[in-house]
Amino acid sequence: MKVAVVKYNAGNVQSVIYALERLGVEPIHTDDHDLIRAADKVIFPGQGEASSAMAYLRAQRLDQLLKHLEQPFLGICIGLQLMCEHSEEGDTPCLGIFDLKVKRFPTPPESYKIPHMGWNSLKEHKGPLTQGLSDPYLYYVHSYYAELGGDTVGITDYILPFSGALQKNNYYAVQAHPEKSSTDGQKILTNFLAL
Amino acid sequence: MLTKRIVPCLDIKEGRTVKGVNFVDLRDAGDPVELAAIYSATGADELVFLDITATVEKRKTLVDLVTRVAQKINIPFTVGGGISSIDDVSALLNAGADKVSINSAAVKDPQLINRLAATFGSQCIVIAIDSRKIQGKHIVHTHGGRKPTHLETIAWAQEVQDRGAGEILLTSMDHDGTKAGFANKLTALLSTKLTIPLIASGGGGTIDHFKRVFTDGKADAALAASIFHFKEIEILDLKKELQEAAIPMRL
Numbered sequence: 001m002k003v004a005v006v007k008y009n010a011g012n013v014q015s016v017i018y019a020l021e022r023l024g025v026e027p028i029h030t031d032d033h034d035l036i037r038a039a040d041k042v043i044f045p046g047q048g049e050a051s052s053a054m055a056y057l058r059a060q061r062l063d064q065l066l067k068h069l070e071q072p073f074l075g076i077c078i079g080l081q082l083m084c085e086h087s088e089e090g091d092t093p094c095l096g097i098f099d100l101k102v103k104r105f106p107t108p109p110e111s112y113k114i115p116h117m118g119w120n121s122l123k124e125h126k127g128p129l130t131q132g133l134s135d136p137y138l139y140y141v142h143s144y145y146a147e148l149g150g151d152t153v154g155i156t157d158y159i160l161p162f163s164g165a166l167q168k169n170n171y172y173a174v175q176a177h178p179e180k181s182s183t184d185g186q187k188i189l190t191n192f193l194a195l
Numbered sequence: 196m197l198t199k200r201i202v203p204c205l206d207i208k209e210g211r212t213v214k215g216v217n218f219v220d221l222r223d224a225g226d227p228v229e230l231a232a233i234y235s236a237t238g239a240d241e242l243v244f245l246d247i248t249a250t251v252e253k254r255k256t257l258v259d260l261v262t263r264v265a266q267k268i269n270i271p272f273t274v275g276g277g278i279s280s281i282d283d284v285s286a287l288l289n290a291g292a293d294k295v296s297i298n299s300a301a302v303k304d305p306q307l308i309n310r311l312a313a314t315f316g317s318q319c320i321v322i323a324i325d326s327r328k329i330q331g332k333h334i335v336h337t338h339g340g341r342k343p344t345h346l347e348t349i350a351w352a353q354e355v356q357d358r359g360a361g362e363i364l365l366t367s368m369d370h371d372g373t374k375a376g377f378a379n380k381l382t383a384l385l386s387t388k389l390t391i392p393l394i395a396s397g398g399g400g401t402i403d404h405f406k407r408v409f410t411d412g413k414a415d416a417a418l419a420a421s422i423f424h425f426k427e428i429e430i431l432d433l434k435k436e437l438q439e440a441a442i443p444m445r446l
Contacts, residue, residue: 014291018266113392115318119445120197137445141318158197180271
């Protein structure tokens with residue numbers, strides 16, 4: 001199986017690559033259009049800042065490519081956010097795969113911290129990505145969130161309920177880092193690879 | 196619900212764990228990767244590697260270690276100890292570390308925090324603060340807690356947050372190694388004042404100490420070393436008891 005991990009200016013891609021290797025996959029880390037188009041699965045990972053990430057994707061014309069793919073596609077963390085319509089981070093128009101807005105968490109009430117950092121449960125989850133899991137605990141690190149909408153397939157609650165998982169056709173996304181989320185996260189990656 | 200985190204800390208020198216560990220089931224007790232794998236499998240929420248190597252080869256051995264850990268471990272981990280430049284941080288993050296912890300270098304050059312946050316994002320920049328009480332005041336110390344600075348702990352914590360730190364690792368040098376409980380008052384003072392997460396360290400010796408650092412101390416995470424290494428407390432037992440005490444835990 002050919003798995004492409006999209007190469008762009010987002011940090012900590014190495015953890016995703018190692019997680020895939022632990023599952024017996026040798027992913028290719030690339031921004032090459034032909035290699036991405038030819039892959040059986042595409043993973044869009046990352047950590048970073050929305051406006052500079054989108055600027056890079058546009059410069060490489062990856063924005064057009066990524067939203068017209070047909071194979072299973074998985075966005076992780078900022079990957080999920082960039083798949084939405086717009087992000088408040090840097091007032092950035094994003095890929096628009098999901099018709100959703102990404103907002104900054106409101107000023108937290110006492111005892112809440114920002115970033116939302118640590119293990120939180122994914123609830124009301126459905127669809128193939130979380131098959132075999134029951135309210136899994138996953139590792140989150142983020143200060144912006146995607147609002148709830150018709151494509152929401154899992155809800156995470158922190159300060160307010162937001163989209164912890166999204167799906168539209170072949171496009172899947174999770175706000176947490178499955179590559180860092182122990183056995184539950186590994187199950188999500190296994191489910192994705194089995195699509 | 197976001198859970199509180201239990202964080203074992205491993206002291207590393209030249210790629211090996213320093214303090215003795217009491218894991219009979221380990222083939223090689225000095226191998227941090229093997230120890231990390233066991234912690235990861237037995238309920239640790241996160242790991243911290245504190246490197247005390249003081250040789251010119253330091254960067255290379257640490258990057259090698261981070262690579263081996265990242266290949267094997269599927270929970271987040273932080274690396275700290277003598278990290279002082281954008282290049283250091285870049286090498287460690289690229290090797291697969293999730294966060295880096297900066298201590299003395301941030302005191303020496305506070306602007307470094309701004310530069311690191313702007314380059315890598317706040318979420319991976321942990322500022323470690325070693326605090327000791329001197330004449331009734333909480334004073335920031337460097338060099339493993341030996342050298343007092345002119346900084347007061349609470350003002351410094353506020354400053355590092357304003358400069359872009361994503362998390363604070365607070366060690367009370369007065370409590371560290373005592374197993375008499377965490378510095379709950381200071382931890383609570385900082386945790387309520389700050390809007391970024393706080394890891395409390397120093398003094399954890401019993402399950403009740405952990406209970407209190409989350410309730411009285413309002414910590415987001417608690418770190419300890421030898422009590423886990425010597426199996427005085429099993430992480431899973433600890434987390435079960437904390438959960439029963441209504442402290443949210445990932446089980």
